[in-house]
Amino acid sequence: MLERTTTVMTVSCRGRLSKMGKLNFAAFVSTTLVFVLLQFRSVRGDITDGNAEHLKREHSLMKPYQGVGSSPSSQWDFWGSTLVTSSYIRLTPDERSKQGSIWNTVPCYLKDWEMHVQFKVHGSGKKNLHGDGIAIWYTKDRLHPGPVFGNQDHFVGLAIFLDTFRNDLHGMDRSFPYISAMVNNGTVGYDHGKDGRSSELGGCSAEIRNREHDTYLAIRYSKGRLTIMVDVDDKNEWKECIDIAGVRLPTGYYFGASAATGDLSDNHDIISMKLYQLMVEHTAEEENLDWTKIEPSVNLLKSPKDNIDDPTGNFRGTTLTGWKVFLLLLCSLLGIVVCAVVGAVVFQKRQERNKRFY
Numbered sequence: 001m002l003e004r005t006t007t008v009m010t011v012s013c014r015g016r017l018s019k020m021g022k023l024n025f026a027a028f029v030s031t032t033l034v035f036v037l038l039q040f041r042s043v044r045g046d047i048t049d050g051n052a053e054h055l056k057r058e059h060s061l062m063k064p065y066q067g068v069g070s071s072p073s074s075q076w077d078f079w080g081s082t083l084v085t086s087s088y089i090r091l092t093p094d095e096r097s098k099q100g101s102i103w104n105t106v107p108c109y110l111k112d113w114e115m116h117v118q119f120k121v122h123g124s125g126k127k128n129l130h131g132d133g134i135a136i137w138y139t140k141d142r143l144h145p146g147p148v149f150g151n152q153d154h155f156v157g158l159a160i161f162l163d164t165f166r167n168d169l170h171g172m173d174r175s176f177p178y179i180s181a182m183v184n185n186g187t188v189g190y191d192h193g194k195d196g197r198s199s200e201l202g203g204c205s206a207e208i209r210n211r212e213h214d215t216y217l218a219i220r221y222s223k224g225r226l227t228i229m230v231d232v233d234d235k236n237e238w239k240e241c242i243d244i245a246g247v248r249l250p251t252g253y254y255f256g257a258s259a260a261t262g263d264l265s266d267n268h269d270i271i272s273m274k275l276y277q278l279m280v281e282h283t284a285e286e287e288n289l290d291w292t293k294i295e296p297s298v299n300l301l302k303s304p305k306d307n308i309d310d311p312t313g314n315f316r317g318t319t320l321t322g323w324k325v326f327l328l329l330l331c332s333l334l335g336i337v338v339c340a341v342v343g344a345v346v347f348q349k350r351q352e353r354n355k356r357f358y
């Protein structure tokens with residue numbers, strides 16, 4: 001999505017600049033600047049387009065859901081009210097007091113990954129009379145039923161909540177359904193009464209319920225940066241929901257999904273969960289770490305919001321060094337040169353025109 005936008009920008013910039021005859025030098029400098037900026041941007045990377053090459057089948061759940069079940073060789077098993085059909089996995093039906101979950105049996109040892117979840121939340125309940133939602137997990141433990149959307153509280157790892165029911169009547173500043181993320185080392189409890197607000201890293205409202213079209217969520221974790229995107233408006237593009245740096249998650253945890261209903265209910269369906277490996281280089285120092293020993297945590301600066309524009313991630317000392325700093329300086333320098341050249345040419349033209357008048 002971002003890639004497409006930046007390409008268009010380059011073309012229009014180039015077209016405009018090439019018409020400016022005498023401004024060849026300025027055009028050259030500007031084109032170089034755009035190129036350098038694009039290069040710099042690509043360092044941060046965009047959400048993947050779902051490149052099948054890097055799809056990890058052992059961590060993915062796809063129709064017709066072969067390998068789902070209780071046999072020793074199965075890669076996914078399930079619990080509770082979960083119903084596996086050939087076209088969807090229903091974690092809960094549209095009935096009261098149901099809980100269900102589905103869990104990958106294979107621990108994930110990828111350092112950088114992106115999970116795309118296709119889901120469907122639908123039911124007969126009218127506005128605000130439905131609940132409670134779905135949670136997507138990357139946790140140390142699996143198949144531990146409990147009160148947090150059908151999974152245990154005081155979990156260890158990452159949770160993304162697709163909360164469809166507003167419990168906190170004081171928190172009217174946000175509309176529901178609300179998507180939020182939480183990282184836990186087992187010490188923090190999820191506060192249902194506040195819809196998890198006290199422990200969330202960030203979130204966004206998204207109309208995910210009773211949609212005619214497909215609805216998707218993407219979770220990317222790479223170099224200490226957690227990015228959540230949603231595609232729920234049938235536009236085939238990702239919209240940013242959460243983007244936060246300084247998140248530490250280990251390898252060797254399990255992916256899962258769970259859902260729960262209470263007095264109010266919904267069908268909570270998972271259509272697919274596709275895990276992609278992200279090809280990211282790490283420094284020797286990072287490679288030598290034992291990633292399975294990392295404790296889930298978040299390096300908050302002041303509040304989660306302050307982390308949002310920090311692109312350096314967890315390994316703060318090593319990422320924004322060397323050639324990246326050089327590129328930043330080069331960009332600034334080129335920017336100044338462009339302004340100076342354009343200014344000089346405009347000044348010269350005015351002088352010439354003034355001469356003609358007098």
Ligand SMILES: [Ca+2]
Binds near residue numbers: 132163166167192
């Ligand atoms: Ca709630």
